[in-house]
Amino acid sequence: MIERRVLRFEAPLLEGVELPAVEARGSRDGPRVGLIAGIHGCEYASIAALTRFLRQLDAGRLSGSLIAVPIVNVTAFRARSPFVTPQDGKNLNRCFPGDPDGTFSDVLAHHVFEQVIRPSDHLIDLHGGDLVEALEPFTLYDESPVQQRAHEMAVAFGLRYLIRSERSEAIGGTTSAAAADAGIPAIIPEAGGCGRMDEASIALHVAGIENTLRALGVLDGEVSPPPAGMRLVRRFVWLRAPVAGWWDAAVTPSQSVSAGQPLGTLRDPFGDPLHDVSSPEDGTIMFVTTSPAVAEDGILLAVGGGIEPL
Numbered sequence: 285m286i287e288r289r290v291l292r293f294e295a296p297l298l299e300g301v302e303l304p305a306v307e308a309r310g311s312r313d314g315p316r317v318g319l320i321a322g323i324h325g326c327e328y329a330s331i332a333a334l335t336r337f338l339r340q341l342d343a344g345r346l347s348g349s350l351i352a353v354p355i356v357n358v359t360a361f362r363a364r365s366p367f368v369t370p371q372d373g374k375n376l377n378r379c380f381p382g383d384p385d386g387t388f389s390d391v392l393a394h395h396v397f398e399q400v401i402r403p404s405d406h407l408i409d410l411h412g413g414d415l416v417e418a419l420e421p422f423t424l425y426d427e428s429p430v431q432q433r434a435h436e437m438a439v440a441f442g443l444r445y446l447i448r449s450e451r452s453e454a455i456g457g458t459t460s461a462a463a464a465d466a467g468i469p470a471i472i473p474e475a476g477g478c479g480r481m482d483e484a485s486i487a488l489h490v491a492g493i494e495n496t497l498r499a500l501g502v503l504d505g506e507v508s509p510p511p512a513g514m515r516l517v518r519r520f521v522w523l524r525a526p527v528a529g530w531w532d533a534a535v536t537p538s539q540s541v542s543a544g545q546p547l548g549t550l551r552d553p554f555g556d557p558l559h560d561v562s563s564p565e566d567g568t569i570m571f572v573t574t575s576p577a578v579a580e581d582g583i584l585l586a587v588g589g590g591i592e593p594l
């Protein structure tokens with residue numbers, strides 16, 4: 285059975301919000317998996333991948349069930365608003381498990397958590413680089429009592445880098461962290477970026493969804509082994525702008541860098557340097573902000589450090 289639904293929510297702030305969703309149930313028993321995308325409304329490759337997977341899905345191949353929401357942050361999608369929800373300026377992926385008494389993003393997170401995430405046995409939350417962000421594909425999961433199962437899901441998804449968010453340095457409020465706190469193993473795969481609908485990134489996401497569902501026993505077929513050269517990133521170091529300015533990046537995602545290497549320069553409106561950014565350690569560039577417009581404390585890029593073979 286595959287059923288198209290529209291999720292609506294009993295909350296005054298969410299009046300008029302309608303989230304198209306797909307519910308699929310196999311004829312055999314198995315786990316229930318939540319599949320979501322569009323928590324960030326401009327990460328189009330991941331949204332397109334979930335839609336493509338659902339259109340190709342044959343319920344006869346399923347054991348268990350799926351609940352899928354391809355565009356969770358539908359207002360950010362319609363407004364082409366990167367990172368934040370237009371109604372309150374909050375990053376929805378810092379608001380989970382949500383708050384029914386908070387602002388729009390908190391209330392939306394609360395209802396999505398209760399209706400989609402909490403009833404699931406596993407969660408896959410698809411992301412990518414946002415409208416002004418280029419990245420090397422990686423899969424995030426969280427340090428938690430269910431981290432081993434999340435790690436196995438991340439390996440099955442098949443992106444080259446795995447990043448485990450440590451509790452002490454976690455950004456907090458993510459779907460995967462809130463799910464882990466509720467005992468639900470969850471992953472955040474990231475591929476694509478810069479508002480592009482590039483086929484390679486869409487294909488990575490579709491293959492990742494299918495292989496993870498096979499590894500969970502939900503989709504029939506052989507589980508593909510992880511690609512050669514899969515690596516674990518021990519430290520995920522985000523570098524921010526100490527001053528607002530024109531960001532002139534000198535590196536691109538997947539590039540290897542060494543400690544002290546120049547990564548870019550923040551300039552004033554005349555082009556004079558305000559601040560030079562250098563790498564805090566040896567590593568690989570995981571993502572870069574591609575827009576030159578950066579606010580004070582805005583994110584510039586991330587270095588993956590302590591990288592080791594899986």
Ligand SMILES: [Zn+2]
Binds near residue numbers: 323414
């Ligand atoms: Zn995202």
